[in-house]
Amino acid sequence: PDLRTEFLDLPLANPLMNASGVWCSVASQLEALAECAAGAMVTKSCTLAQRDGNPEPRYRATPWGSINSMGLPNEGFPYYLNYARCHDYERKPLFMSLAGLTLDDNLTMVAELREAVTPVIMELNLSCPNVPGKAQVGYDFEAMDTFIHEIADAYDRPFGVKLPPYFDIAHFDEAAAILNAYPQIAFVTCINSIGNGLVIDPVSETVVIRPKDGFGGIGGDFVLPTALANVNAFFRRCPDKKIIGCGGVRSGEQVFLHLLAGAALVQVGTQLFEEGPLIFPRLLEELQAIMTAKGYDRITDFQGKLKTL
Numbered sequence: 001p002d003l004r005t006e007f008l009d010l011p012l013a014n015p016l017m018n019a020s021g022v023w024c025s026v027a028s029q030l031e032a033l034a035e036c037a038a039g040a041m042v043t044k045s046c047t048l049a050q051r052d053g054n055p056e057p058r059y060r061a062t063p064w065g066s067i068n069s070m071g072l073p074n075e076g077f078p079y080y081l082n083y084a085r086c087h088d089y090e091r092k093p094l095f096m097s098l099a100g101l102t103l104d105d106n107l108t109m110v111a112e113l114r115e116a117v118t119p120v121i122m123e124l125n126l127s128c129p130n131v132p133g134k135a136q137v138g139y140d141f142e143a144m145d146t147f148i149h150e151i152a153d154a155y156d157r158p159f160g161v162k163l164p165p166y167f168d169i170a171h172f173d174e175a176a177a178i179l180n181a182y183p184q185i186a187f188v189t190c191i192n193s194i195g196n197g198l199v200i201d202p203v204s205e206t207v208v209i210r211p212k213d214g215f216g217g218i219g220g221d222f223v224l225p226t227a228l229a230n231v232n233a234f235f236r237r238c239p240d241k242k243i244i245g246c247g248g249v250r251s252g253e254q255v256f257l258h259l260l261a262g263a264a265l266v267q268v269g270t271q272l273f274e275e276g277p278l279i280f281p282r283l284l285e286e287l288q289a290i291m292t293a294k295g296y297d298r299i300t301d302f303q304g305k306l307k308t309l
């Protein structure tokens with residue numbers, strides 16, 4: 001079967017990529033992603049200045065997924081802009097994730113990104129749940145509208161937003177209404193981690209990560225139904241936009257489900273953290289096996305064709 005696809009008029013070898021934050025914080029990791037089998041890649045969300053992030057331990061894998069409260073550690077915007085300038089775009093598209101701590105910081109980064117002659121695709125992260133004292137924009141619809149309005153004005157190209165999971169139909173409706181008011185938003189990445197879960201070790205009777213009394217974003221198997229719901233909810237509500245699926249992918253089957261639910265591309269987070277970039281050839285093989293078994297020759301044969309009862 002043919003796994004080739006395209007995104008914003010760019011050809012991709014396949015619809016897979018990393019989730020922002022995983023295996024993409026420093027040049028050595030970015031170079032590994034550039035060389036691996038994934039069809040695209042994205043950088044760690046960055047702030048204007050370098051950040052150490054939260055105290056460790058701040059990430060833990062569990063049998064059903066992961067919990068993290070990294071706290072937005074990153075090398076700072078100039079570092080990732082420099083990588084974007086050096087990236088080989090013939091090899092695969094590069095997305096750059098921005099997560100400024102304030103609207104002004106985002107506007108400063110966006111203005112500089114606009115001046116930089118690079119075909120990088122901006123993914124605006126509105127959903128970081130782990131910066132103490134910063135409520136995430138994705139759950140404040142007024143702030144979300146303002147952020148997007150100002151950033152769309154300051155930027156001259158299509159871009160996307162990384163959203164948190166929503167759980168109420170009224171919130172899907174309200175968030176989609178905001179996004180649909182901005183044609184410049186070409187894609188929506190659903191979902192970021194499910195914020196502020198709590199993993200407790202029954203033996204030590206202790207939380208498993210240090211920051212925020214053990215509260216952190218949940219990823220992995222546990223979030224798959226919520227991820228698929230958010231992908232499909234925005235796929236139905238934003239017909240003029242692409243949806244990038246993220247959440248709960250550990251095998252070809254979940255890639256297939258995200259594509260069926262309407263995803264154009266599929267990001268891998270927790271399982272990439274655990275397995276490394278060699279997960280991508282495995283996921284591609286497993287996806288191809290599923291397509292062969294079902295008689296699908298290409299992604300468009302089933303993409304977005306989820307059936308209801």
Ligand SMILES: O=C(O)c1[nH]c(=O)[nH]c(=O)c1I
Nearest residue numbers: 069070071072128130193217
């Ligand atoms: O704690 C983090 O760095 C982090 N962790 C997440 O789970 N999602 C995010 O968007 C971010 I910026």
